Amino acid sequence: MSNPGQGASPTRLAEIHTQCGRRARESSSCLTTNQTEQYGLSRGGEMMASQDSARSNAKRAQIQQGATRVFLAEGFAGATTDAIAKAAGVSKQTLYVYYRSKEQLMVDVLDSLLSKLNRDHAVLDSDRPASTLPELRQTLTDLAYEVLEAVSGSDYLALARVIIADSPRVPEIGRLWAQTITTSVRPLVTELLERARDYELIEVADLDAATRLYVGGVLTYFLPDGIVAANGPAAAPDRERIEQIVDLFLRALTIT
Structure with a gap:
């Protein structure tokens, strides 16, 4: 009896495989592993698909x-x-x-660029200490410095300008703003302040208002100084200036 796989077309080979799925594998009508590989329906096909991908x-x-x-x-x-x-x-x-469409390409491009920028400046990933007042001060200072360093880069400023300018034309771009460091830092600050309140380091009833006070004070160096500055973006403040901002912030919240 001739083997059904011999000289068969790829379509016929696929039909034989379907039949084999319904019959016992030891049946002589089924293709052997060597024959399957010969016609590129197993490993060869997978390799071709992988190369195409x-x-x-x-x-x-x-x-x-x-x-x-x-x-x-x-x-x-x-x-x-x-x-x-x-x-x-x-x-x-x-x-x-x-x-x-151009819209689909733009969303994909901005999404990829934003993901890369956030990976390069992973300021939101670490578990930051806030169990003592000096720790809280240091953490808020470090966070502000790292955020401003991240958003002061030319690529990040250009990305933010595009998102702000073009989100009315391409509404899906608007969701990307939620992924920017400038927005996603807020939950982290709220969590830090909540822990500090639990340790009785600060006294604050409205965590959202306190978070916005801190983030807003820091990000004035990003918007408007960075995004819409007429003579180019202003330089990020030095660490001493950031410490002064943090001290003023904590003075309003610290239990005396």
Whole structure:
């Protein structure tokens, strides 16, 4: 009896595999492992799929890199698909294979850039001490310094400008603001102040108001001094200035 896999087309081979799933594996009508590998339906097929996925990811990253330069320089309205394709080194046809619209590409680009910036400046990831007043002062000073250092970079300022300017045109961009350090730092500060209150280091009834007082005081160096400064972003304050801000803040909350 001839083997059903011999000389069969890929479509016929797939049918044989389906039949094998319903019959005993030892049946002579089933393909052997060698025959399966010969026709690329097992390991070979998986390898091809993996290679295709790697190429697709590489091409997507290439498009993102080119689009990042265009979006940060021109914003959403000023960025054209021609300029994006040229910056990415791909054709417009290739661009549309990976992204159906400019809106989808922009959201993907900003999301990726924001994730990278937050990883590079992981100021929100550590468990910061706040069990004594000196610890709380040090923690609030360190946090303010690290946040301002992170958001003072040119890429972060450019990203923030794009999100603020273009979120009315592309509403989905607005959700990205919740991922920025300037917004996500607030829950961390609230948690620090709550622990300090539990240790009876500070006396505050409204944690949200206290959090906004601290974050707002620090981030005036980011907005407006950084985002809309007419003569370029102002330099971040030195550590001594930040300590003065923190001391004024704690003086209003400290139990005497």
